[in-house]
Amino acid sequence: xxxxxxxxxxxxxxxxxxxxxxxxxxxxxxxxxxxxxxxxxxxxxxxxxxxxxxxxxxxxxxxxxxxxxxxxxxxxxxxxxxxxxxxxxxxxxxxxxxxxxxxxxxxxx
Amino acid sequence: xxxxxxxxxxxxxxxxxxxxxxxxxxxxxxxxxxxxxxxxxxxxxxxxxxxxxxxxxxxxxxxxxxxxxxxxxxxxxxxxxxxxxxxxxxxxxxxxxxxxxxxxxxxxxxxx
Numbered sequence: 001x002x003x004x005x006x007x008x009x010x011x012x013x014x015x016x017x018x019x020x021x022x023x024x025x026x027x028x029x030x031x032x033x034x035x036x037x038x039x040x041x042x043x044x045x046x047x048x049x050x051x052x053x054x055x056x057x058x059x060x061x062x063x064x065x066x067x068x069x070x071x072x073x074x075x076x077x078x079x080x081x082x083x084x085x086x087x088x089x090x091x092x093x094x095x096x097x098x099x100x101x102x103x104x105x106x107x108x109x
Numbered sequence: 110x111x112x113x114x115x116x117x118x119x120x121x122x123x124x125x126x127x128x129x130x131x132x133x134x135x136x137x138x139x140x141x142x143x144x145x146x147x148x149x150x151x152x153x154x155x156x157x158x159x160x161x162x163x164x165x166x167x168x169x170x171x172x173x174x175x176x177x178x179x180x181x182x183x184x185x186x187x188x189x190x191x192x193x194x195x196x197x198x199x200x201x202x203x204x205x206x207x208x209x210x211x212x213x214x215x216x217x218x219x220x221x
Binding site for chain 1: 113115140142144150151152153154157159165167168197199201206207208209210211212213214215217
């Protein structure tokens with residue numbers, strides 16, 4: 001079963017704008033991870049946020065986690081054409097890690 | 110360079126044939142994973158292995174088999190029992206249960 005579900009399914013923005021996507025999950029977690037996938041390639045890990053953290057930054061990325069609402073958001077600031085990709089959240093306890101269906105982001109020049 | 114190698118990149122098979130997808134890592138990771146991705150969809154977990162000589166079924170294990178005889182290798186066999194095997198298959202590994210996954214670049218399997 002896919003525990004994480006991203007929203008929206010697709011997002012189209014102008015270069016320089018911010019992009020925000022959300023992830024909701026169903027059961028308790030130790031951490032939540034965000035990944036990026038360029039077309040036809042493997043996934044690349046972006047950021048991991050632990051269940052006792054509320055916000056985390058990495059470069060132009062900002063991730064928040066609200067365990068009471070079982071949700072997380074990923075914000076990409078000042079988007080670039082190279083940010084065009086699909087973004088997935090992943091959750092799980094123990095060794096099993098499940099992914100959502102992803103948000104496809106298109107950054108227009 | 111350390112990483113995960115999946116081979117081949119593209120694989121074509123006739124219906125009714127078993128096929129084995131290769132996954133090798135030189136990251137010294139204990140845990141390895143196989144996921145399946147269908148067009149426009151997320152990843153679904155097929156099998157995972159926490160340690161050598163041990164593996165567990167994921168969410169869609171039917172029609173697939175794996176082995177973990179060496180730490181570096183986690184091959185996936187797609188058997189003729191898998192009803193819809195055409196998909197993009199991704200292998201991943203990580204050091205432990207709370208660490209990020211490192212992915213290979215995938216094998217695109219087409220069965221006709």
